[in-house]
Amino acid sequence: MDDTAKYLIHADITADGVVERSDVVGAIFGQTEGLLGDDLDLRDLQQSSKVGRIDVRIESEHGQSFGTVTIASSLDKVETAILAASLETIERVGPCRSSVSIANIEDVRTAKRREVVDRAKELLSSSFDDDVMTSREILSEVRQSVRVEDITEYEGFPAGPNVTNSDAIIVVEGRADVLTLLRYGVKNAIAVEGTNVPDVVADLTQERTTTAFLDGDRGGDLILKELEQVGDIDYVAVAPPGKSVEDLSRDEVMSSLRKKQSLDRFEQGDTEFAAATDGSARPAPESDESDTERPTEPTIASVENGDVENGENVSDTEDDPVETMTDATEIESENGDGGETADDSPAGESSVEPDLETESEPASESADTEPKSTAETESPSQPDSEPDTESSKPTTLRGHTQTVIDGESETVRLLDSEFEVTAEAPADETFDLIERAETVPATVVFDGTLDQRILDVSAQRGVEQIVARDEGEFVKKPTTVRILTADRF
Numbered sequence: 032m033d034d035t036a037k038y039l040i041h042a043d044i045t046a047d048g049v050v051e052r053s054d055v056v057g058a059i060f061g062q063t064e065g066l067l068g069d070d071l072d073l074r075d076l077q078q079s080s081k082v083g084r085i086d087v088r089i090e091s092e093h094g095q096s097f098g099t100v101t102i103a104s105s106l107d108k109v110e111t112a113i114l115a116a117s118l119e120t121i122e123r124v125g126p127c128r129s130s131v132s133i134a135n136i137e138d139v140r141t142a143k144r145r146e147v148v149d150r151a152k153e154l155l156s157s158s159f160d161d162d163v164m165t166s167r168e169i170l171s172e173v174r175q176s177v178r179v180e181d182i183t184e185y186e187g188f189p190a191g192p193n194v195t196n197s198d199a200i201i202v203v204e205g206r207a208d209v210l211t212l213l214r215y216g217v218k219n220a221i222a223v224e225g226t227n228v229p230d231v232v233a234d235l236t237q238e239r240t241t242t243a244f245l246d247g248d249r250g251g252d253l254i255l256k257e258l259e260q261v262g263d264i265d266y267v268a269v270a271p272p273g274k275s276v277e278d279l280s281r282d283e284v285m286s287s288l289r290k291k292q293s294l295d296r297f298e299q300g301d302t303e304f305a306a307a308t309d310g311s312a313r314p315a316p317e318s319d320e321s322d323t324e325r326p327t328e329p330t331i332a333s334v335e336n337g338d339v340e341n342g343e344n345v346s347d348t349e350d351d352p353v354e355t356m357t358d359a360t361e362i363e364s365e366n367g368d369g370g371e372t373a374d375d376s377p378a379g380e381s382s383v384e385p386d387l388e389t390e391s392e393p394a395s396e397s398a399d400t401e402p403k404s405t406a407e408t409e410s411p412s413q414p415d416s417e418p419d420t421e422s423s424k425p426t427t428l429r430g431h432t433q434t435v436i437d438g439e440s441e442t443v444r445l446l447d448s449e450f451e452v453t454a455e456a457p458a459d460e461t462f463d464l465i466e467r468a469e470t471v472p473a474t475v476v477f478d479g480t481l482d483q484r485i486l487d488v489s490a491q492r493g494v495e496q497i498v499a500r501d502e503g504e505f506v507k508k509p510t511t512v513r514i515l516t517a518d519r520f
Contacts, residue, residue, distance in 0.1 A: 035080075036083055036104060037104065037105055038111045039101060040100075040104060040111065040115045041100075041136070042100040042119075043100075044089070044096075044121075044129060045095065045130055046124045046125075046127040047094075049095075049096055050091070050096045050125050055098070056085055057125075058121050058125070059100070059118065060074060062121045062122070063118070063121070067113060067114070081104070081106055082105070083103030084103070085100065086100070086102070087100050087101075096124075102115075118131050119131050189205075189222045189224070191209060191219050191220050193219040194219050198239060199239050199242070200219050200220070201219060201220040201268075202221060202223060202242070202262075202264075204222060204245060204254060204275075204276065205224055208220065211284065212244075214281075217284070220244070223254060223258075226250060226253045227257070228262065236258070236262035236264060241263060242266040242288075242291055243258055244269075245267070245270070246275040247269050247271050247510070248273065248275070267291060267292055267293075268287045268290065268292075271283065428498065428520075431450060431498075432520045433520065435476045441477075441479060442458055442478055443456055443477030443478070443479070444476045445468055446475070447470070453470055453472055454472070458478050458479040461475070462484055462488055465494065466488050471492050471494065472492075475494055475497045476497075476498045477497075478500050479500055480501050481497060481501070481503055483504075486508070486509065487509070490512050493511075495511075495512070496513035498517065499514075499516060502516060
């Protein structure tokens with residue numbers, strides 16, 4: 032087809048006999064010659080390139096021939112229509128009677144316009160950035176670029192600028208993790224650059240209060256195991272399951288640091304979190320509240336020695352390992368009246384706040400861990416009062432585990448984030464209970480063997496952890512569900 036053609040004439044042809052392409056072309060030229068005058072003579076129009084080549088497709092079957100004729104035209108609309116109409120005057124092709132009818136006249140430019148419109152739509156949807164940055168986002172991006180430029184090296188390893196003189200450090204996996212923490216104002220991180228912990232970092236952990244901030248995958252587990260062997264780790268913070276530190280948002284980074292645990296408690300699988308959000312050795316403030324009244328959500332260490340005053344940073348203390356440029360109003364003060372600090376605590380006093388899973392009073396601890404024995408030691412003549420019934424209810428994960436798994440009947444309990452019972456049923460109804468629970472439980476405790484079916488429905492519903500009597504065999508383990516067995520309690 033001629034690239035300059037504006038129209039395509041499509042015609043159908045039939046003949047009462049067997050004819051070939053040359054016969055059709057000859058009939059078109061011969062029977063239209065002189066019909067429309069010199070200006071519209073088909074041979075002259077072809078020689079002047081106003082009409083393209085004649086494309087004929089003909090087939091014969093059962094003694095008859097039929098096919099199509101296509102002619103490209105660069106003439107205007109009227110002249111093209113006249114030329115097309117002249118083809119219908121053809122009555123014979125070779126020795127055979129025939130007829131020609133115009134099927135349609137196609138406007139080539141219409142097809143090209145359609146292609147242009149479709150392509151323009153694609154370009155409009157893919158080539159233009161619809162995201163318009165707000166003023167706040169522009170300021171945040173510029174500030175982050177300034178912070179990222181602060182990355183330095185500590186004896187050849189990527190580190191924040193405050194690693195050299197800070198009393199506490201945060202050990203991360205790679206350079207990208209250091210950059211992420213710098214972006215959010217944390218300037219005392221150092222990278223081990225792989226699972227092989229270098230001697231430089233190992234020696235540094237012996238001298239500083241150290242928090243290992245690791246990815247929520249197997250690589251993070253391997254790094255932690257080696258750090259335990261060659262270094263001195265005080266606290267452990269872990270990214271959400273399946274995520275890397277470099278992929279976390281600011282809120283996720285700060286939340287993970289707030290939920291850090293001492294190394295011993297992390298290995299034991301306890302749910303208590305360390306007091307300070309930065310991995311330092313500052314203890315949690317003493318609390319007069321009983322564990323039954325204390326919320327299980329992790330709190331932030333009290334503000335010490337005027338570090339924060341009236342919502343603003345007053346001074347940059349070197350013993351604070353998280354050197355942050357963010358607003359200090361995000362730190363919650365628990366002793367704003369100037370309560371005693373870590374240095375004021377008596378000698379030999381433990382620097383870790385009481386375990387959230389055990390009661391602070393010996394009597395209440397006994398009531399929590401051995402609810403049955405306590406009930407049996409009471410005088411038979413003493414009636415059970417309402418307050419005694421309330422106090423005998425487990426308020427910790429350990430208490431619920433012992434009550435359910437050490438009980439006489441096999442049961443399952445669904446617990447919320449504060450270890451309150453939301454539902455309870457026989458253990459053989461565990462799957463159905465989790466699947467139809469109106470409120471997604473934070474913890475599932477049941478007296479039975481954890482199988483793949485229960486694990487899968489727990490992951491689908493968003494359960495955070497499962498405590499079972501023992502584990503069965505799994506084809507795959509979801510990374511979003513923490514699995515514990517009764518022997519750990």
